[in-house]
Amino acid sequence: MKIAFEASGFARAVFFALLPLVAGAGAMGLPLLISLAGVVAIRPSLFRQVLEKRPLGLAFLVLLVAWAGASSAWSDWHGPTAAKIGALFVLGLLFASAAAADARAARLTLSGAVAAFLVLTLFLGIEAGFGLPLNSAAEPDLPAGEVNRNPSRGLVVLLALTWPVLAWLIARGGAARVVLAIIILISAALLSLQFDQLATAIGFAAGLLAFAAAFVAPGLVIRLGSLGLAAWTIAAPFATPVLVASPALVEAVPLSWAARIAIWRYTCERILEQPWIGHGIDAGRTTTDIVSIRGLEMRGIPVHPHSASLQTWHDLGAVGAALAAAALLFGGWRLAKAFKDDKPAAAAFAGVLAMFGLIANVGWSLWQEWWVATLLLTGGLVAAVGARDAKA
Secondary structure, eight states: OHHHHHHHHHHHHHHHHHHHHHHHTTSTTHHHHHHHHHHHHOOHHHHHHHHHHOOHHHHHHHHHHHHHHHGGGTOSOOSSHHHHHHHHHHHHHHHHHHHTSSHHHHHHHHHHHHHHHHHHHHHHHHHHHTTSHHHHHHSTTSOHHHHTHHHHHHHHHHHHHHHHHHHHHHHHOOHHHHHHHHHHHHHHHHHTTOTTOHHHHHHHHHHHHHHHHHTTSHHHHHHHHHHHHHHHHHHHHHHHHHHTOOHHHHHHSOHHHHHHHHHHHHHHHHHTTSTTTOSOTTGGGGOOOEEEETTEEEESSSSSOSOHHHHHHHHHHHHHHHHHHHHHHHHHHHHHHHTTTOHHHHHHHHHHHHHHHHHHTTSSOTTOHHHHHHHHHHHHHHHHHHHSOTTO
16 A cells, blocks of 8 residues: 555656646646556555545546547547547546545645646746747747647646645645745736636636635535536527627627637537437537638637537537536535535635636637646645645
8 A cells, every 4th residue: 555655646746747847838748647647546445435435426427428438429520539538537537536545645736736836837927928938949830829829728727726726725824825825826817817818817717706705605605606507508508699699799809709609609500400419529520611700711610619518518419418517516516515614625626616617618628638637637636625634
């Protein structure tokens, strides 16, 4: 057992040492990094711990991943998406379980997260302040818009670290840690405004509001957040066309958001063509229809719909949407109960839920491996805050 812990702990130490470099360079290596750490963490006790707790939310999440894999049978996209997501999900869960196996593991995990946050903040600060010098030097032939995607993804990873790290520092207390927490909060706030990603700024604001509110009413905030996201997951294809119907809205928003509106409208129409089982995992990649908005012509779904809820419906249908909503609802309810007397852990989860719930519904693809790895990393950090030793 001691040897297994030391190997797993060493793997997580290496993980957090490499995380700033991998995240700052675009986070595309994050799935491999977390998977390798997950492989090292494999031991029967981790599986036993999960089974003994019988988390209903996790059970629905497992069913969702299984249904996504099954949907590859009727998807027009024949890439290895399902296999990669399935493997990443299992190994990422092992990483998360090992990260919060006990108080000692949690302390190592959260210490590594603090160090990784500070180094990644420096990296992204240089990129934001001096015109992307590091990524431009690494990939000199890429257009500026594509180079900007690398630190944008790195910023999402940074925000994934923010709320668990803040919660842990606040829980531990002490003047030095309070100062460090303030520095981290200000750094995350300033960086959330960089790299032309409005969604990250809005997501950060939502996360901050939920984080603060959870210190006042931990159980209520988590339940409201999980219920709201579950409800939107079910309602998205029916509510979205109504919300974006106004021509004045299309003219008023920036062009990038007008493009999203066009994508959302098209996706909602496609959902109605196959509402029960969906078009299959990653089927949006095969779209050839062209839509036009404000003089901009593009594919109806350029790779993905820029909405996790709509993508769930489009790819997995009502079955997938119901499983996703159940995972959110039951998972949130269980954690609200588990963290009702642990305000730092509740705040960490509430901040993550609000921030990523918003970002996921306006931004990244549900099946991008780096995004899935980031969510699994965040889950492990929140669990580590809950497993911490209050006296440590």
